[in-house]
Amino acid sequence: MTLPAGTDAVRQSLASFRQEREADWKAFEALLARVEKRAPRTLSEDELLSLPLLYRSALSSLSVARATSLDSALIAYLEALCLRGYFYLYGARRGLRQRVGDFFLRDWPAAIRDLWRETWVSVGLTVIGAIAAYWLVASDSRWYDAIIAPSLAGGRNPDSSVETLRNVLYDNGGDHFLSGFAAYLFTHNTQVAILAFALGFAFAVPSVLLILMNGCMLGALFQVYAAKGLGFELGGWLSIHGTTELFAIALAGAAGMRIGTRIAFPGELTRMAAAAQAGRVAATAMVGVMIMLLFAGLLEGIGRQTITSDATRYAIGGGMLALWIAYFYLFRMVRHGNG
Amino acid sequence: MATARNPAALTRPLITPEGVDLRVKLADAGTRAAAFLLDVVIIVAAAVVVTLVVIFGLGGLGVKEAEPLFIVWMIFIFLLRNVYFIAFEAGRRAATPGKRIVGVRVASRSGAGLTIDQVIARNLMREIEVFLPLSIIAARGGAGVADTLSTIFGLVWALLFSLFLLFNRDRLRIGDLLAGTWVVETPKFKLVEDLSQRQDPIAKRFHFSPAQLDAYGIAELHKLEEVLRRDDYFAMKAVAETIGGKIGAKIEPVDSKAFLTAYYGELRAHLERKLLLGNRKADKYAR
Numbered sequence: 151m152t153l154p155a156g157t158d159a160v161r162q163s164l165a166s167f168r169q170e171r172e173a174d175w176k177a178f179e180a181l182l183a184r185v186e187k188r189a190p191r192t193l194s195e196d197e198l199l200s201l202p203l204l205y206r207s208a209l210s211s212l213s214v215a216r217a218t219s220l221d222s223a224l225i226a227y228l229e230a231l232c233l234r235g236y237f238y239l240y241g242a243r244r245g246l247r248q249r250v251g252d253f254f255l256r257d258w259p260a261a262i263r264d265l266w267r268e269t270w271v272s273v274g275l276t277v278i279g280a281i282a283a284y285w286l287v288a289s290d291s292r293w294y295d296a297i298i299a300p301s302l303a304g305g306r307n308p309d310s311s312v313e314t315l316r317n318v319l320y321d322n323g324g325d326h327f328l329s330g331f332a333a334y335l336f337t338h339n340t341q342v343a344i345l346a347f348a349l350g351f352a353f354a355v356p357s358v359l360l361i362l363m364n365g366c367m368l369g370a371l372f373q374v375y376a377a378k379g380l381g382f383e384l385g386g387w388l389s390i391h392g393t394t395e396l397f398a399i400a401l402a403g404a405a406g407m408r409i410g411t412r413i414a415f416p417g418e419l420t421r422m423a424a425a426a427q428a429g430r431v432a433a434t435a436m437v438g439v440m441i442m443l444l445f446a447g448l449l450e451g452i453g454r455q456t457i458t459s460d461a462t463r464y465a466i467g468g469g470m471l472a473l474w475i476a477y478f479y480l481f482r483m484v485r486h487g488n489g
Numbered sequence: 490m491a492t493a494r495n496p497a498a499l500t501r502p503l504i505t506p507e508g509v510d511l512r513v514k515l516a517d518a519g520t521r522a523a524a525f526l527l528d529v530v531i532i533v534a535a536a537v538v539v540t541l542v543v544i545f546g547l548g549g550l551g552v553k554e555a556e557p558l559f560i561v562w563m564i565f566i567f568l569l570r571n572v573y574f575i576a577f578e579a580g581r582r583a584a585t586p587g588k589r590i591v592g593v594r595v596a597s598r599s600g601a602g603l604t605i606d607q608v609i610a611r612n613l614m615r616e617i618e619v620f621l622p623l624s625i626i627a628a629r630g631g632a633g634v635a636d637t638l639s640t641i642f643g644l645v646w647a648l649l650f651s652l653f654l655l656f657n658r659d660r661l662r663i664g665d666l667l668a669g670t671w672v673v674e675t676p677k678f679k680l681v682e683d684l685s686q687r688q689d690p691i692a693k694r695f696h697f698s699p700a701q702l703d704a705y706g707i708a709e710l711h712k713l714e715e716v717l718r719r720d721d722y723f724a725m726k727a728v729a730e731t732i733g734g735k736i737g738a739k740i741e742p743v744d745s746k747a748f749l750t751a752y753y754g755e756l757r758a759h760l761e762r763k764l765l766l767g768n769r770k771a772d773k774y775a776r
Contacts, residue, residue, distance in 0.1 A: 429667030433610030
């Protein structure tokens with residue numbers, strides 16, 4: 151080669167930059183590929199300790215390469231490698247088991263407690279809806295058909311005889327494919343709950359309407375039974391699963407309202423940041439709501455038609471409600487260390 | 490779309506705690522749609538397989554014995570749709586199989602680690618974005634009461650939400666907006682050879698004067714690198730002719746590759762020397 155000595159020297163030094171560090175990059179890439187597939191437990195202690203060192207070395211190589219090299223393929227390689235390393239090292243810091251444990255011990259009750267104001271509003275709306283519908287149906291029984299769709303009512307309407315109504319409450323079902331029905335109810339109720347949550351972003355208006363409507367249906371049904379002197383019995387029939395289910399739907403509505411009100415009134419944060427913050431609390435609450443609905447579905451499908459004593463029904467319903475309230479509001483995990 | 494015209498429009502700074510800007514690229518709408526469709530295909534395939542297994546399982550049993558299986562099936566189908574996205578995105582790679590195939594992942598907009606509540610929030614919103622309108626149409630169609638109006642309404646709803654990400658700079662779905670996340674590209678590149686280290690006996694014959702090396706800048710150097718790596722004979726011939734014409738050199742077509750390799754090596758060394766002295770010659774127009 152007849153290149154001037156200076157040119158050759160520059161090319162040589164930049165090439166040796168790559169030669170010197172290439173082994174580290176390859177080692178880092180191989181380690182990353184392993185830890186992305188398997189748990190970090192499979193690494194030896196040395197490999198585990200070398201991970202952050204290799205990451206920093208790759209980052210420093212990237213800085214040097216950007217400043218001195220014009221090899222775009224090399225820079226693209228280092229950028230992709232550093233990004234992978236960054237996401238791994240600063241990403242998921244806890245194992246799945248620990249996350250699940252944290253959820254039940256801390257995150258879920260904390261999210262529900264955080265939503266206490268919206269929960270009161272939601273419960274209040276249900277009660278208002280129920281009272282309003284009770285009063286409407288009592289004043290004019292045609293309101294009943296407007297509130298509860300005939301397909302949902304299942305033959306229960308203001309004109310039904312006492313016997314029909316009683317049968318619905320105490321019919322022990324024969325073989326109504328009960329548990330399949332429970333699973334169906336679970337998925338159905340969960341859809342309603344997800345709707346109440348997800349529609350909340352439209353400034354909470356749809357969530358409020360959904361919760362109000364839910365209360366209305368309750369009130370209308372109650373009036374029909376109360377008018378025939380079956381109010382107490384209906385309470386038992388409903389409460390066995392209803393305490394769990396209605397509470398869960400109220401919480402879902404509360405989660406939706408939180409999102410809607412935070413978007414409308416973001417306070418000191420930007421609207422986007424406020425929405426993101428509310429979304430995360432509400433989402434945690436929603437996973438809890440789905441677990442509650444799973445319980446409610448099981449109680450409804452299996453317990454409601456097989457347990458026919460009013461006292462037992464009230465006891466189970468009240469017990470479940472007490473359990474949830476104790477879990478959410480009274481039980482606080484004391485955490486030691488910095489967690 | 491901004492995507493096609495200017496790739497830099499989708500690059501966002503991501504400054505690590507070590508102070509290096511990693512410049513993440515947001516996934517464009519087409520990639521997002523492809524990933525989602527792949528996931529839908531996987532979910533539907535899994536649902537069909539499980540349903541077939543359950544049907545054959547039911548065939549052997551009476552209705553009574555089959556009942557528990559039926560419950561398991563109901564809950565499985567429900568979980569498949571609602572948990573598939575959450576479980577995969579909460580994993581170590583923060584991507585569903587569909588996202589992995591197209592090379593993207595979910596990341597927190599703040600740059601901090603992605604938490605499970607963010608993943609849950611962004612995926613529950615999918616329920617109203619896509620599944621709700623479609624399931625309404627399906628239900629009404631199944632009951633035979635689907636009129637044109639409600640079908641159109643459902644489709645418009647679904648489209649409005651799925652196209653939402655085209656109407657903002659950061660390509661956010663409603664779910665991303667509420668969860669504080671975005672979807673970024675995580676390409677995997679192999680470490681390829683350094684072109685300036687290529688040994689080519691013919692290339693050694695070419696020499697360039699400083700004036701010839703000053704003809705181009707960094708942008709052209711990167712284009713030249715692309716052409717050389719693609720190794721397409723006709724492209725190299727055309728590029729060699731253009732460069733030869735500009736710097737006043739005569740090149741035989743068979744020597745195109747050797748000429749370009751030599752010019753690349755010299756030009757890069759020249760521009761890198763300038764870089765070290767604080768002069769980043771961005772393109773041929775820069776001094």
